[in-house]
Amino acid sequence: MTLLAGIGIAPDLDLLIGRHSKETHSIGAAVIAAGVAALVRLPIASSRVRIFAAAWAAWLSHPLLDMMGDDSSPPFGVMTWWPFSTAHFTLPLSLFPSIYRQWREPGFAAHNLGAIAVELAVLVPVVLTVWWLRARSQKLSTT
Numbered sequence: 408m409t410l411l412a413g414i415g416i417a418p419d420l421d422l423l424i425g426r427h428s429k430e431t432h433s434i435g436a437a438v439i440a441a442g443v444a445a446l447v448r449l450p451i452a453s454s455r456v457r458i459f460a461a462a463w464a465a466w467l468s469h470p471l472l473d474m475m476g477d478d479s480s481p482p483f484g485v486m487t488w489w490p491f492s493t494a495h496f497t498l499p500l501s502l503f504p505s506i507y508r509q510w511r512e513p514g515f516a517a518h519n520l521g522a523i524a525v526e527l528a529v530l531v532p533v534v535l536t537v538w539w540l541r542a543r544s545q546k547l548s549t550t
Contacts, residue, residue, distance in 0.1 A: 408538075410451050414440065414465040418473075427508075428482070432470035433489035440466045472530075476503035502529060 417440065421431040430436055444462035445455040452458045470485045475498050478484060484495035504522040507515050 410449055411461060411465040414444065414462050415469050418466065418469040428470075428473065428478075428485045428495065430486060430489050432473060432485035433487055434467065435490040437463050437466040437470075472503070474498045475500050477501050477505040479505035480508060 418431040418436065419427070421427050421429060441459045441463035444451070445459040448455065449458055449462065452461050470487055473485050474487065474496060478497060482495045484497035486493060487496045488494065503526055504518075506522050507518050509515065
């Protein structure tokens with residue numbers, strides 16, 4: 408689970424090189440990351456095909472969720488279809504507030520803490536539901 412969470416967060420490593428919401432937030436990057444995970448046999452599933460599928464879904468969940476948020480800095484949206492397109496896309500559903508990236512701006516901490524609270528309020532119940540369903544499924548299969 409921890410490895411999958413790390414894979415899901417990994418697209419934001421692009422912040423370190425000044426290319427946020429670009430290539431790493433795409434289907435192409437998800438395929439590359441999943442391929443590497445399957446190649447090195449990350450211990451997240453029982454076969455390379457399952458490792459690939461789990462890593463691909465974890466990576467791709469990040470840009471999908473980013474597409475559901477307000478974007479406060481151009482270019483707006485994420486480069487979802489790279490390498491087939493360099494266009495940025497958003498979804499009409501604005502579920503998450505924007506994140507301020509300029510730490511010197513007034514209200515930076517308060518705004519981002521509020522955005523994190525909204526993200527946790529939306530995502531924690533989903534994670535707990537999936538965790539509960541998985542545990543229930545495993546329990547039923549052993550009885």
